[in-house]
Amino acid sequence: MSNEAEGYDAPRALLTLYDEALPSVYGYFVRRCPDRATAEDLTSETFLAAMDAARKASPPPINVPWLIGVARHKLADHYRRRHDRFTDPVAEVPEPDGEDRWDAEVDRIVAESVLARLPEHHRTVLALRYMDDRSVPECAELIGRTVHATEALLVRARRAFKKHYPEGGAR
Structure with a gap:
């Protein structure tokens, strides 16, 4: 049975959820993007994609985890x-500032790969x-679990x- 047959109005559900969901979606991007403009653009893209999905004949359940x-x-x-992500040349090798960030950066890359x-x-x-x-x-509230x-x-x-x-990874 489709959501429409049950009387589910996905576009209206998305509009109703917007004010509650906006801080979570924007917060997701602002911690992962190099600047606020990119976070704002991706937040807009997310809600536009969500509205497109909500208008489909069998829309998904609209909630924050989705x-x-x-x-x-x-x-x-x-x-x-991003085509430029590996094309920016390094002007000069930065001097160590007392702490070696290389291990932390490698750990981050490995952790993202594992994730x-x-x-x-x-x-x-x-x-x-x-x-x-x-x-x-x-977390429980966002993923819909106890x-x-x-x-x-x-x-x-x-x-x-x-x-x-x-082995020898996460410190």
């Missing part, structure tokens, strides 16, 4: 579109908890992450 999923795809598309290989529900809960710095109750179920999911997600993380 919007964050759309946002993840928009961010990935943005970085795929990308995890199932979506593990990626989502780990990103919300550790990248977005959300509390467990906030706090207890979210804590259990976090345990499983961390275990899966550690299993795939190379």
Whole structure:
């Protein structure tokens, strides 16, 4: 049975959710983009894509976790579109400033790679908890689970992450 047959008005649901969802979607981008203009553009793209999806004959359920999923795809598309990401030459090698950031940067790259290989529900809960710095109750609300179920999911997600993380990695 389709959502329309049940009386579900997805475009109206999205408009109703907009004020509540905007800070979460924009916050997702602002922590992951080099500047606010890019975060604002990607936020707009996310809501436009959501409205397009909401107008389909069988629209998805419109909620904040679904919007964050759309946002993840928009961010990935943005970085795929950037042709200049590896073409900026380094003017000169920066001098060490007392702390070696190389290990931290390598750990970040490896962690992102491991995260990308995890199932979506593990990626989502780990990103919300550790990248977005959300509390467990906030994560639970955003993914539509109980706090207890979210804590259990976090345990499983961390275990899966550690299993795939190379030896000698995360400090």
